[in-house]
Amino acid sequence: MSKQQLNFEEALSELEKIAEKLEKGELSLEEAIKSYEKGMELKKICEARLKEAEGKIELISKSEDGILIRESLLKEKNKK
Amino acid sequence: MDNKKIFTVSEINQTIKHFLQSQKEFQHISVKGEISNYSRSGSGHIYFSLKDNLSIIRCTFFLFAQRNNHVSLKDGLEVIVSGNLNVYEPNGTYSINVLHVETKGKGELLQEKELLRKKLFKEGLFDPSKKKPLPKVPLTIGIATALGGAAVYDMIKIIRSRNERVNILIAPCLVQGEEAPASIIGAIRELNNPKWEVDVIIAGRGGGSEEDLSAFDNEEVVRAFFDSRLPIVSAVGHEVDNVLSDLAADVSAPTPTAAAEMVTPDLNTELEYLAAVENRLFQAYFSHVKSSKEKYKSLISRYVFQDEKQFLYDKFQKLDELVKNLHLLGKNYLAKKQTQITKFEKLPVLMKGQMEKYKHRYKITKERLENFSPLGTLKRGYAVVRNLEKDVIHSINQIEIGENLEVILNKGKLLVEVKGKSK
Numbered sequence: 001m002s003k004q005q006l007n008f009e010e011a012l013s014e015l016e017k018i019a020e021k022l023e024k025g026e027l028s029l030e031e032a033i034k035s036y037e038k039g040m041e042l043k044k045i046c047e048a049r050l051k052e053a054e055g056k057i058e059l060i061s062k063s064e065d066g067i068l069i070r071e072s073l074l075k076e077k078n079k080k
Numbered sequence: 081m082d083n084k085k086i087f088t089v090s091e092i093n094q095t096i097k098h099f100l101q102s103q104k105e106f107q108h109i110s111v112k113g114e115i116s117n118y119s120r121s122g123s124g125h126i127y128f129s130l131k132d133n134l135s136i137i138r139c140t141f142f143l144f145a146q147r148n149n150h151v152s153l154k155d156g157l158e159v160i161v162s163g164n165l166n167v168y169e170p171n172g173t174y175s176i177n178v179l180h181v182e183t184k185g186k187g188e189l190l191q192e193k194e195l196l197r198k199k200l201f202k203e204g205l206f207d208p209s210k211k212k213p214l215p216k217v218p219l220t221i222g223i224a225t226a227l228g229g230a231a232v233y234d235m236i237k238i239i240r241s242r243n244e245r246v247n248i249l250i251a252p253c254l255v256q257g258e259e260a261p262a263s264i265i266g267a268i269r270e271l272n273n274p275k276w277e278v279d280v281i282i283a284g285r286g287g288g289s290e291e292d293l294s295a296f297d298n299e300e301v302v303r304a305f306f307d308s309r310l311p312i313v314s315a316v317g318h319e320v321d322n323v324l325s326d327l328a329a330d331v332s333a334p335t336p337t338a339a340a341e342m343v344t345p346d347l348n349t350e351l352e353y354l355a356a357v358e359n360r361l362f363q364a365y366f367s368h369v370k371s372s373k374e375k376y377k378s379l380i381s382r383y384v385f386q387d388e389k390q391f392l393y394d395k396f397q398k399l400d401e402l403v404k405n406l407h408l409l410g411k412n413y414l415a416k417k418q419t420q421i422t423k424f425e426k427l428p429v430l431m432k433g434q435m436e437k438y439k440h441r442y443k444i445t446k447e448r449l450e451n452f453s454p455l456g457t458l459k460r461g462y463a464v465v466r467n468l469e470k471d472v473i474h475s476i477n478q479i480e481i482g483e484n485l486e487v488i489l490n491k492g493k494l495l496v497e498v499k500g501k502s503k
Binding site for chain 2: 007008009012015016018019022023025027029032033035036039040043046047049050051052053054055056057058059060061068070073
């Protein structure tokens with residue numbers, strides 16, 4: 001599975017595994033460096049996934065021609 | 081007729097009132113029926129009749145008794161009223177003074193709900209193994225609820241307070257009344273449509289009477305929860321309310337706000353956790369590098385690395401030893417070769433002796449040979465006679481008189497002529 005396709009859960013669980021492995025201290029120095037680099041990469045993926053959404057608030061409503069469309073709820077939210 | 085007591089109207093009504101109201105079985109009665117002739121006075125008191133297919137009875141529902149009422153009364157509604165029987169003397173009528181109203185068939189409804197629960201349970205709609213886990217970080221949260229209710233705004237508020245990034249998509253639906261079940265089912269199905277890219281669904285509503293929540297006990301609605309392709313949270317009413325959709329959903333939340341909390345990752349908490357894992361990663365890495373460094377240090381602190389000259393001296397000494405050994409080896413080798421060479425120097429002497437031996441043996445052998453050769457015989461005075469063709473003559477038959485013959489002596493040859501022969 002390529003790094004780009006990893007979802008948050010997958011990336012996080014891999015990151016946790018790497019942290020554990022590193023903590024056990026059984027790796028060679030070279031492996032440790034590689035693991036650390038991979039861990040940092042996974043951490044970035046996790047962060048990116050957390051911030052991926054755009055914070056939209058919408059509702060599904062029927063347009064005039066009867067098609068279901070997205071409509072921003074911001075107007076109604078402002079009313080409240 | 082004379083003996084019979086004649087009542088005034090008031091008297092008889094009073095007597096009836098007294099009689100009825102003294103009967104304990106007419107106090108605290110419960111009566112079920114359908115509401116008709118509903119009216120509400122300006123003072124807030126409610127008047128209606130309760131009927132079944134044969135009979136009708138008047139009811140009064142005074143304002144003071146309405147405080148705990150949650151049922152919205154209207155004509156045609158089947159209810160069970162509880163209260164006391166009361167006679168209104170001026171009109172000579174009796175009625176039920178209502179103290180409590182509940183929807184008709186609460187017990188029946190409960191029974192039906194229980195039957196449905198058992199049926200769906202048997203079908204496996206509540207099977208824990210069929211429950212889908214909620215995504216830890218959804219991009220879009222779908223909400224199926226009434227747009228006008230407080231629940232939707234409470235949920236948005238909670239979601240935004242935890243996470244300013246996650247998208248919210250609301251599928252508005254009716255959550256009570258006759259059309260509610262179809263509307264809720266439609267909203268859940270729509271949110272499951274991949275085109276909206278929803279990751280998790282919350283379906284529900286805020287608190288209300290049991291009747292208000294009953295749409296979430298509807299069989300088809302419960303099935304829609306179970307059939308949801310996406311993980312779905314049932315969020316209906318308050319903690320105390322139990323609806324069947326709670327059992328069929330992947331997760332049941334006590335309230336809509338609790339549902340919002342469940343599905344929304346707290347951005348700060350998650351980021352803090354990530355930072356903590358990153359820190360763990362760094363600490364572990366750092367200590368790894370540190371211990372490697374220490375290993376290196378302890379290694380180079382060994383004398384060979386600490387004093388390079390000493391190391392070199394040691395090496396020189398070793399080299400000297402090696403050279404010395406080499407010399408020794410060379411010497412030994414040479415000595416060995418010398419011995420071998422000395423042996424070769426004796427060779428001519430050895431050879432001379434050998435040659436003498438051979439010479440002697442040759443002489444003896446030669447003498448012995450000579451004794452056996454015809455030449456040896458000639459030496460002793462014998463001679464060999466051959467004709468001119470070199471044939472050795474053994475008999476007189478081989479020769480003619482007058483023939484020339486050769487006589488070989490020990491020293492020299494004779495040529496002779498045969499004068500005669502005899503036997």
